Amino acid sequence: MxxxxxxxxxxxxxxxxxxxxxxxxxxxxxxxxxxxxxxxxxxxxxxxxxxxxxxxxxxxxxxxxxxxxxxxxxxxxxxxxxxxxxxxACALRWEISWATPVAWVFCTMVLCLALIDLEHHLLHDVLTYPGIALGIAASFVAPWTRPVDSLAGAALGAAVPALLIGLYALRGVEAMGWGDVKFMAMAGAFLGWRGALLTLVGGSLIGILLGGGWLLFSRRGRATPLPFGTFLGMAALLALFFGEAAWGWYLGLFPKGGAP
Ligand SMILES: [Zn+2]
CATH class of the missing domain: 1.10.150 (DNA polymerase; domain 1)
Structure with a gap:
């Protein structure tokens, strides 16, 4: 069976x-x-x-x-x-529960967005906007988040890249696109604020490793546009499956009472 x-x-x-x-x-x-x-x-x-x-x-x-x-x-x-x-992997992890179809939807959205971004450097509103709404709706049944956490995740997810865009714009550098802001709002809505944070940190690390490695290897200039949404997508899927474990490990680094 x-x-x-x-x-x-x-x-x-x-x-x-x-x-x-x-x-x-x-x-x-x-x-x-x-x-x-x-x-x-x-x-x-x-x-x-x-x-x-x-x-x-x-x-x-x-x-x-x-x-x-x-x-x-x-x-x-x-x-x-x-x-x-x-x-x-979702079915193995969450078995017969609401979490499984929620995770399926999230994986599919992320897969489509990440692969379109890889080829076209675009994150489509047609996917990200409904994704934000679906993520908030899913927080009522997903075991790893709650509606308040989902809203906080969407806000945090959008705020960090929006802030970076603003800061870099002052120096005349285009760090990310507004597509990344909406993508992160979607990821935060599905994963909650911890998941949003893990996705941002993980996406940056993957970007440095893969993106930086590729720039070195292909000898392209630092101004070469990178598909940041693809890196964020990989990190978002890792956060979905391993976020709770990663968060537990992180909190374990602090002595009792010292954790945020
Ligand atoms: Zn043919």
Whole structure:
């Protein structure tokens, strides 16, 4: 029974991942995510349902279009597998409770936003605004936060990057975008103020490691724009799964009564 539920969770994640691929590809291009159905970008042949099974079709067709054999990016099965893995991890962690669907929604929003930001350096309002509302609504049932905590998280999440944008603007530097402010408001609404703080700290560390490493490796200038939303997204998912453990560890560093 448990195995069946875990298998169904993974299958649902693969299907949601498949739809996320459509969102990630079409939203920045201002195309409808519903209509028309998927087509091969080279020969224009409509993709049949049995060639559109998440993960399996790509493997069966060996990463090529069924009619013209044009290569299909491995990005598609990778996004599907990631989403399936995240859905499975949520089901394993929170089992049959409200927390599981809440975590599924959050993972899907973060995955779409982070991957669009990676390619286009954009965090879409179409996703972040509803995300903030969903996060606040979810705080009524999510076990790791409460409505007041959710509002505090949204406020803190938005305030820190907004402050940084303001401070850097005084020096004429564009540190982050307003998309990051809205993304962080969403992450804070879902994760609460502790989660927002962990996401900001974690995102900065990941940015220094990955972003800084990439700038060094590719020998680009320091002014090269980095997808900060992607780093924040990775940190937000880590905060979702390991936030409580990280917070407990942090508080354990202080002697009794010395913790905030
Ligand atoms: Zn084709």
């Amino acid at each position: 448990v195995t069946l539920l875990l298998a169904l969770s993974t299958a649902l994640g693969l299907v949601v991942g498949s739809f996320s691929n459509v969102v990630i590809h079409r939203l920045p291009r201002r195309e409808s995510v519903v209509f028309p159905g998927s087509r091969c970008p080279r020969c224009g042949t409509a993709i049949r349902w049995y060639h559109n099974v998440p993960l399996l079709s790509w493997i069966a067709l060996r990463g090529r279009c069924a009619s013209c054999r044009a290569p299909i990016s491995p990005r598609y099965p990778l996004v599907e597998a990631t989403c399936g893995g995240l859905f499975l």
